[in-house]
Amino acid sequence: MKFLLCVFAFLCAYVLSEPRIVKPGSIWRDSSGRIIQSHGGGFIQVGKEWFWFGEDKTKGSLFQNISCYSSTDLVNWKFRSNAVTLQESGDLGPSRIVERPKVLYNEHTKQYVMYMHIDSTNYAEAKVGVSISKTVVGPYSYLGSFRPLNHQSRDMTIFKDDDGVGYLLFEDRERGISIAKLTSDYLKVESELHLIQEHYECPTIVKVDGLYYLLGSKLTGWSTNDNVYSTSRSLSGPWSPFTNVAPIGTKTFDSQSTFIVTLHGSEVTSYIYIGDRWNPDNLSDSRYMWMPLYVSNGTMKINSDKQWKVDAVTGSIQQ
Ligand SMILES: *[C@@H]1O[C@H](CO)[C@@H](O)[C@H](O)[C@H]1NC(C)=O
Ligand SMILES: *[C@@H]1O[C@H](CO)[C@@H](O)[C@H](O)[C@H]1NC(C)=O
Ligand SMILES: *[C@@H]1O[C@H](CO)[C@@H](O)[C@H](O)[C@H]1NC(C)=O
Numbered sequence: 001m002k003f004l005l006c007v008f009a010f011l012c013a014y015v016l017s018e019p020r021i022v023k024p025g026s027i028w029r030d031s032s033g034r035i036i037q038s039h040g041g042g043f044i045q046v047g048k049e050w051f052w053f054g055e056d057k058t059k060g061s062l063f064q065n066i067s068c069y070s071s072t073d074l075v076n077w078k079f080r081s082n083a084v085t086l087q088e089s090g091d092l093g094p095s096r097i098v099e100r101p102k103v104l105y106n107e108h109t110k111q112y113v114m115y116m117h118i119d120s121t122n123y124a125e126a127k128v129g130v131s132i133s134k135t136v137v138g139p140y141s142y143l144g145s146f147r148p149l150n151h152q153s154r155d156m157t158i159f160k161d162d163d164g165v166g167y168l169l170f171e172d173r174e175r176g177i178s179i180a181k182l183t184s185d186y187l188k189v190e191s192e193l194h195l196i197q198e199h200y201e202c203p204t205i206v207k208v209d210g211l212y213y214l215l216g217s218k219l220t221g222w223s224t225n226d227n228v229y230s231t232s233r234s235l236s237g238p239w240s241p242f243t244n245v246a247p248i249g250t251k252t253f254d255s256q257s258t259f260i261v262t263l264h265g266s267e268v269t270s271y272i273y274i275g276d277r278w279n280p281d282n283l284s285d286s287r288y289m290w291m292p293l294y295v296s297n298g299t300m301k302i303n304s305d306k307q308w309k310v311d312a313v314t315g316s317i318q319q
Contacts, residue, residue, distance in 0.1 A: 068080045100155055129144065205260070208295045
């Protein structure tokens, strides 16, 4: 009996820790065989499970649903819910822009808080929207939208620092990239910490060994460009000059940044660049470009878009 239990435990451990293959840019299906619709995505880990939120682009650019998928190995994803759904009117009504959903868990209120870019089709509103839920998969209740500190906000992300303080990073077409502190419940924007007076979109951020790395894309619409990053010891700066994350001219291996996954494994901590390869002729066919991101000592690099392996248990990535 003991022996059988051991064999069973070993098999479980083996099955769970088997490295999975990621093929950047290929068609990616969920556990039911449907093409994953989760563009401009954001990720959160809850226990051993990962949750992936993104834009459902089945019917094109206008808002349909914010989808939620889950996985324990980061490669096999199960559709869990439409975390935010189409409403009859208002911000989440027909003919609206709802992009780049990102979720944080708030320790004080014990609820999940989702921020997203809310806009009209001509991108004139330039606001953030906030939704909350007691469970990670939702459904999320929509609280409304606003311009953070009365500034324009298009592409954005949210970030929880080690001390639990939340931040909103947003692209203000007039001023640059703003880094703003959230209230302790994450529902409002309290104050601007820093303004980077340069124009980049799709901001995403990771903290490694006490250093913040802010990655973003140039403003070239659906077309791709060489994405760049900057580093700082403090969110309030000074930030270093922006520099390329991928080999020059590859246009970030034809992708645009949306998130950086930090994989704290049992053996190593690894970083994964999550990008979108938009297909403006058929947005639902936009591909996911996930690539190993090598972060250390002030540099951040994507070396290749070749297929690679991830072991979500040990944290190891191999390309
Ligand atoms: C969006 O979600 C609703 C409600 O779950 C669902 O009926 C609809 O099919 C979804 N739309 C798409 C495009 O998947
Ligand atoms: C758009 O892409 C989806 C997903 O790959 C595919 O199923 C669909 O047929 C495409 N539509 C057109 C018009 O090519
Ligand atoms: C980190 O960078 C500094 C400055 O470029 C260099 O002197 C140092 O050797 C580097 N350390 C490692 C571990 O690469």
